[in-house]
Amino acid sequence: MINEVFVYVGEALVLIGVFCDIAAAIGMLRFPNFYTRMHAATVGTIGGAVVPLIGVALIALGCDWLGSYRFFLAGASIVAGILIMLLAPVGTHVLAQATHKAGLAPKKPLLFDHLEEEQRGGKK
Amino acid sequence: MKKSEVCVIVSIIIFIFSLAYITSLGGLGYLPPVDVRKLAQIYLSSTYNPFEPTNTSSGYESVTAIVWDFRGLDTFFETAVFYGAIIASIAVYRGVSISTKKKPIGMSPIAKTITRLSTVLIPTVAASIAFHGHLTPGGGFQAGSVATVVIVLIVMVFGLRKVILKGLTKPKILLLRSLGLVGIGLTAIGLVLAGLVIGVNAYIFQNQAKPIAHISYPMWIDDILVGGSLLLFNLFEFVAVMAGFALVLMLFSIEEEEVRKVIK
Numbered sequence: 157m158i159n160e161v162f163v164y165v166g167e168a169l170v171l172i173g174v175f176c177d178i179a180a181a182i183g184m185l186r187f188p189n190f191y192t193r194m195h196a197a198t199v200g201t202i203g204g205a206v207v208p209l210i211g212v213a214l215i216a217l218g219c220d221w222l223g224s225y226r227f228f229l230a231g232a233s234i235v236a237g238i239l240i241m242l243l244a245p246v247g248t249h250v251l252a253q254a255t256h257k258a259g260l261a262p263k264k265p266l267l268f269d270h271l272e273e274e275q276r277g278g279k280k
Numbered sequence: 281m282k283k284s285e286v287c288v289i290v291s292i293i294i295f296i297f298s299l300a301y302i303t304s305l306g307g308l309g310y311l312p313p314v315d316v317r318k319l320a321q322i323y324l325s326s327t328y329n330p331f332e333p334t335n336t337s338s339g340y341e342s343v344t345a346i347v348w349d350f351r352g353l354d355t356f357f358e359t360a361v362f363y364g365a366i367i368a369s370i371a372v373y374r375g376v377s378i379s380t381k382k383k384p385i386g387m388s389p390i391a392k393t394i395t396r397l398s399t400v401l402i403p404t405v406a407a408s409i410a411f412h413g414h415l416t417p418g419g420g421f422q423a424g425s426v427a428t429v430v431i432v433l434i435v436m437v438f439g440l441r442k443v444i445l446k447g448l449t450k451p452k453i454l455l456l457r458s459l460g461l462v463g464i465g466l467t468a469i470g471l472v473l474a475g476l477v478i479g480v481n482a483y484i485f486q487n488q489a490k491p492i493a494h495i496s497y498p499m500w501i502d503d504i505l506v507g508g509s510l511l512l513f514n515l516f517e518f519v520a521v522m523a524g525f526a527l528v529l530m531l532f533s534i535e536e537e538e539v540r541k542v543i544k
Contacts, residue, residue, distance in 0.1 A: 239401070246394040253388060 162218030169211025176203025190261030194248055201244040209237035323350075334491050338499040339414030339507035347419065348513040352485035356468060359517065363461065366524045370454075373531045375542045378450075384439035395437040402430045406518070413514035414507030420514040424521025431526040440533050453527045460520025467512040471495055485509075 176199050183196025216229035255261050327345045329336040337345035347355050410423035468485050475482030481493040487508045489496040497508030
């Protein structure tokens with residue numbers, strides 16, 4: 157019983173991942189500027205990679221016929237998921253900060269730029 | 281759709297199809313007959329063979345066994361060539377010092393925090409690759425290359441001056457690299473030295489006992505397959521490769537002004 161629950165919840169998480177990946181792909185093509193496209197890429201990494209990895213771990217835990225290997229699979233998936241969750245946002249953050257500092261990407265559809273205000277405030 | 285986008289899509293499709301075609305092809309002409317593959321059987325049966333103690337390499341991993349046991353001398357000279365290149369690049373940068381007068385700047389606190397975390401995580405992965413080199417794919421060189429990533433990250437995120445201020449100076453890394461190289465050399469001639477002391481036959485790069493040389497490195501330590509000299513070679517190679525790569529990468533990230541002071 158509990159195994160089936162694990163498998164179904166895991167499959168649901170993988171499906172959420174598929175949806176996030178498709179949304180991220182559409183966003184990458186349709187969003188207007190660099191920063192919003194970066195948001196789409198983050199949806200792809202967190203929603204489309206971390207969530208399905210946790211789902212894979214749950215599916216592996218639910219599969220009795222894998223024997224003790226299911227713990228290896230689950231552990232590796234969860235560790236990989238946590239690592240991606242820690243490292244990918246930092247990469248995005250550093251990239252966005254560097255782009256903002258160098259002024260490489262146009263900040264066209266933008267309502268409020270807190271970072272620039274802070275930097276100008278710091279210069280005063 | 282723009283013309284360039286169409287070109288990109290078409291090139292991706294052509295690339296995938298050609299990749300599939302080449303992998304399905306396997307090779308040109310006829311495939312080698314089955315008896316040629318007996319070489320593979322010989323490798324596999326002499327990599328781990330507890331029933332024939334004089335014909336085993338004491339690890340499960342064929343590649344590590346071939347690299348550090350079957351053709352150990354060849355790998356030793358490959359390592360020597362690699363360190364020749366590293367020594368040459370150190371010689372080019374001779375006399376260039378890294379000034380620590382200015383304060384290190386570094387990136388944002390978010391990047392620094394996560395880099396602090398990964399300075400624990402990445403060496404753990406590298407050490408597991410090195411310690412498991414005789415059991416699973418991997419080995420000393422791969423582990424050293426993985427561990428180098430940490431140095432690159434620290435130099436990029438915290439700044440080179442911070443690395444120097446923390447005490448990871450050029451002489452220390454050189455010492456680490458030399459320790460690794462001396463370890464590889466001593467492991468290679470270890471059994472010969474032991475044979476001289478005890479007064480029995482032994483070969484250089486010998487791992488397990490041979491018909492007329494009866495001493496060997498320990499294959500098992502308390503139920504754990506340690507792989508004799510394979511584990512030692514992997515560990516020392518790990519240290520040496522990590523230190524060598526780290527040194528070259530740190531030298532490459534010195535500012536041009538500092539280098540110009542010495543090389544005019």
